[in-house]
Amino acid sequence: MDLFEYQGKQYFARYDIPVSPGGVAYTVDEAVTVAASAGYPVVIKAQVQVGGRGKAGGIKLAENADEVRLHATNIIGMDIKGHVVKRVWVEHASDIAEEYYASFTLDRAAKKHLLMLSAQGGVEIEVVAESNPEAIVLHHIDPVDGLTLDQARAVATEAKINPIAIEGAADMLVKLYGCFTRGDCDLAEINPLILRPDGGVHALDAKVSLDNNAAFRHPEWDEYRATEELDDREQLARSHDLQYIGLDGTVGIIANGAGLAMSTLDVVNQVGGSAANFLDIGGGANADMMAAALEVINFDQNVKSIFINIFGGITRGEEVAKGIVEALGRVDLRAPIVIRLDGTNAELGREILANAGIPESTLISMPTMLEAARAAVAIANASTTENGN
């Protein structure tokens, strides 16, 4: 789960990482109130999870309440690359002497934590990596040992951080590492991490991505979850605990396992169709989840056929079949189902489907993944042509 900048800053604050004084505002009046307590001049920043907001006019400096009103009025409700700005972050404008970059991630190849530090912050780090790779210091950390202040100091020195900022930067790095590990982040990034003329350092931006698998030990994440921007289909899927991603094709996809689901997308594409979604019902899905998955797919008006591709391991064929029968009794499906069912108890499942008295116009069973894909695509394409789309 990716956090908005203001949430990232609030999360940083939990781990004692210094950020500019400020607050979030949903209305112009709130922005004026926050600005007064943050202290003028202030910066008003659009809160969207997309790059390029500065260029789009989503970041403005304000010297007084009138300017806050003017800019907040413009920014709230603004559309930035398809993202509507619902809130702004208003913070005290900092004097900047220098800008650095710092981040922690997991290096999957090395199987260690990776600290990246650069004295060239404030620009996209990918650009620095491309044009001036030696300006980025990479430091691997064994997760068992963690990061000490001495190591952080050495990395800061190696990165040629201004000597007066070394102590502050090292302290920040240790705190950011604490946020990354104890805070269960996939990514904790500060760009820019600034040095002020008074010699202090703090985080001027915050990019935080949380590991959803760790949600069970972070009740404080609930409020972040509430602000995630999902479309209606994704919202419905979330409430049923299904891994769903909306796409824009016409073949609805339900598969068990992320790999098989991706493979199903590939095969549908190869036989001339397009997938309406990615939906992984996961391992051990039961009848109830299958019924819910069909409801989610059914919500999508573009769906012209539904391809259910199941290879049972933990998932049992009879549960899948029961779910389909249940769903057919519960919802009026907008499109016919093509199913391919194999693996654990598949025969039992096929038997349940065959004996449920479902007409062939509603459900067709196919022996292989390829044949099922062809059938589903044929139905979808025929239906699209009929409707003149």
Added chain:
Amino acid sequence: MAIFVNADTKVIVQGLTGGQGKYHGLRNQAYGTQVVGGVTPGKGGTTVDIPEGGSIPVFNTVAEAVAATGATASFIAVPPKAASAAILEAAAAGIAFIVCITEGIPAQDEAKVFNTLVRNYPHTRLLGPNCPGIISPGKCNIGITAGEIAHVPSAAGPNVGIVSRSGTLTYQALYELRQRGIGVSTCVGIGGDPVPGTNFIDCLREFQADPETHAIMMIGEIGGSAEEEAAAFIKEHVTKPMSAYIAGVTAPEGKKMGHAGAIVSGGKGTAQGKMDALRSAGVRIGLNPTEASDLMAEIVAAL
């Protein structure tokens, strides 16, 4: 021969009295795997009945189970909160091969467990977490694979070794080969999590050395760089013929496709890049699991 597990492998199930552990542990036992014990803290001294007759003893700790049964492998089927501790307990008790099917372990825990194993228990191999397990058809099945979809290897060969990052695609590969009558020496599902205990290269090295394996089929997916690293290894060290399939050719960039692993970002970890790397290492690439299996059938026919 086979890799990692064979007919002599004695297995305990951590979580044998739980829903998943019992269901799959008993299925593994019914397949012919030597499931010699279970571990559930607080339930030591009880037994789990085998439907066909007999029972499996349950112990309070892995150490007790190992002492009583001589087990060298463990199948971990416990919830995410308990999985890290279960893995480390098995390693500390001297288990050499751990299969953990648990899905949803936090990445921070996984990284810590992996590095603890490397440092303190170098002789323990972890398969998973979040993987379907391993099957050496006709000999041993640990995990959630339906044993009947795997074709038993023939003494004369040729037989194929399978290594896969995706659970269900592992079954798909086994099934496709069975339909073509091709025997499988061992099929390893390494799982799609960010820090897998066993990676492609670990399996490729073993398959290359295994006299019962004559060709290798590999199933990868988008995200990360494991397939690219495998390609570099294949170029240098693998002489047995290979086919491969990479899932996610049509996946949109920047979207997380269920697995922590399956995400394409900034043009890195794309299916195309992975296929190119494998192709340049001499691996034949299928654009879907069926095509990769057809290619494997051609390879086997030519052996």
